[in-house]
Amino acid sequence: MTLVREGPFRFRIEPQDRMRVPGVVFATEELLPQAVGDKALEQVVNVATLPGIVRASYAMPDVHWGYGFPIGGVAATDVDAGGVVSPGGVGFDISCGVRLLAAGIDRTSLAPRMRALMDLLGDTVPRGTGRGGLWKLSGRAQMEKLLVEGAGYAVECGHGVARDLERCEDRGALEGADPSHVGQRAVERGLQQVGSLGSGNHFLEVQAVEQVYDAETAAVFGLHTGQVCVMIHCGSRGLGHQVCTDHVRVMDQSLRSFGIQLPDRQLACAPVVSSPGRGYLGAMAAAANYGRANRQLLAEAARHAFAVAAKAGLDLVYDVSHNTAKIETHDVDGVPRRLCVHRKGATLALPPGHPALPEGLVESGHPVLVPGTMGTASYVMVGADGNDAFWSSAHGAGRVWSRHEALRQVRGEQLRGDLESRGISVRPSSWRGLAEEAPDAYKDVDAVARATEGAGLARMVARLVPLGVVKG
């Protein structure tokens, strides 16, 4: 494979063999070797062979190896020209995403109450594998309402305020959700988990705005230097995982009937307009809405803890999903086309003035939330003009060590001590889980943010630093 530099933050993989489009990798010299080292670029090449793919197979600066598609990968297929949809292009954690809330308190005022706040959050935020959530649903009928209405159903049931929905991507519900394609096992796994973090890289952090790069946009987002924030990173738990598992199986079995040949079976897919394609997209949207309701419930738990322990409110800045496939219209070679845009570990990043932006954010552009790791910064960015990756951006730091390697290198108890000595409170779910998510297991999020801005994918608005971590 040959990488050709196209610009200071952009590399190109020329089409070869069965690639239908080039690969485009957004990276710096410092990030690129890590991407090459972990097989992610082979996956960029594999994705470029998918039926109906247009423009390029893209890799964001935080790209790393994933199931079939790389995490940090973006691929769009032409719906009306045989384009496919692939569950591997969304990932197992459908609608995994980030929600940021701005507190009505600054870090200096919170400091004396921080211990009590973290204790309360640690006691009230459900987390870890399995276990229960904050909101027990009564059965399939209630679940179906949640799967169609997403965060809106949570608000309707008293878990939040109407304004929250104005600050959610898609107003909290992805269109086209079809619960009839969500199997009973997925529903059963989901009934007890609404309002829970899960495990892995999921977290709820108390953060502070350390630096503002763009005061005007920060003000539109409701952020200022010194302000306390809450960042929530989680997804669709067992329900989304089961939806992915079920539909990968269906598509794997239908590949032959569509005459699709793949370089990797994990790219299992079907035409968007086919029965398995439509079934998956309906189920995927439903699972996406579960993920959005999940974050809505966790935000309510954070609001309760802040009201009690910090005497402060929390306003939603934004809620974004970074694991989705969405039907969008984009110009391809000057012609508007309906595309199925897979964003797997990639965030929607609409530029200022885009007609799909929610009211109040039309002039600023779409908020891009880039969480780091528990010991490092997170970034608030905003969509920029000139983004040819279907208005997509990075979604986080990106792993460099496998979980196994992290466990070899790091002890959870030691890590907690290190973080506490740096003034970062930690409320872990398990020592093992903590060690697997050690900051050293990830790329440098500052470098990822610089590359994201340098590549023209999004602009920096603010840098947030962690004060306390509730770890999944």
Next chain:
DNA sequence: ATGTTC
């Protein structure tokens, strides 16, 4: 990511 192997 995941009732971390139906």
